[in-house]
Amino acid sequence: MRRTFAFTLSAILSLSIAGFSGAEEYLNGITWDTPPIVTPGETDNAPPADAVVLFDGTDYSNWNGAETWTIEDGAAIVGKGFIVSKDEFGDCQLHVEWSAPLPAEGTGQGRGNSGIFMMGKYELQVLDSYENETYHDGQAGAIYKQTPPAANVNRKPGEWNTYDIAWTAPRFNEDGSLKSPAYMTVFLNGVLIHNHFELKGDTPFNRPPEYKAHGEKGPISIQDHKNPVRFRNIWVREFKQAAGEQTAEPYLR
Structure with a gap:
């Protein structure tokens, strides 16, 4: 057998x-065009060779508005006012590490509050959401006032959280009307919390979201919400889809 x-x-x-x-x-x-060779970072969170490093722990030379922000142990500490990147970006990959203040003070939106703004207009919320209740579309990882994160995977205050963001910028027609919306994919501490979410517009506190025509690129900005949130290891890569030309009809051989 x-x-x-x-x-x-x-x-x-x-x-x-x-x-x-x-x-x-x-x-x-x-x-197909030959994909460019990009040398990855030496560690998981290190910037790859083609990244623009916005903050490496030494100075604010790549930012505007940082006169009252400070640096301690290689971390940027929120001061008065937003900081705004000097470079502008469209479609991109953004890496940001942040830590809520320790000891934790305040509750809800008053505890460890800041934000990452894509193109200066579209906010991914930063908040101490470790054992801290608030409205769900305003907690850490929320696309502010549009959707909560799929999961709360925040680390304790004083520990470092990591955002990895894939951003697709909105496009506008010549008459200012919306051609295609913005999309955001986000990992928080390695966990997928947004999967190609379609934004409804910008992310204000006091009105519904809306799109208003703007340029193809815009700055990265970080919010001052009167809490000494820390940031480190901020880098961004411009993203371009693989390109090719249809040179023949599809066929079998």
Whole structure:
């Protein structure tokens, strides 16, 4: 019985391999550009070779508005007013690490509050949401006033949290009307909390979201909400989809 089974299995595998080797191959007819080679960072959170490093723990030379912000142990500490990146970005990948103040003070929106603004207009909330209740679309990881995060994976105050953000900028027609909305994918501490979420517009506190035409690129800004939140290791990569040209009709060979 064992010999018969072994022979049968061997015969099936031989026929399968022979059939696959004789199969036609589908070709989509696209001639792809060669993807650029990007050397990754030496550690998981280190910036890759093509990243623009906005804050490396030493100075605020890449920011405007940081006159009252300070640096302690390589971390940026919120002062008075927003800081705004000198460089502007459209579609991009943004990495930010942040830590809520210790000892924790205040409750709700008054505890460890700040925010990351894409293009200076679209906020991903920063808040101490570790055992701190507030409205769900205003907690840490929320796209402010539009959607809560899919999960609360905040670390304790004083510990470091990590945002990895994939941003697709909105596009506008020549007449100022919306051509395509913004999208955001976000990982908080390695956990997916937004998966290609379609933004309804900007993220104000006191009115519904709306889109108003603006340029293809805009700055990254970080909010002062009167809490000494810390930030470190901020870097961004401009993102371009793989490109190719349809040089032939799809075919089998």
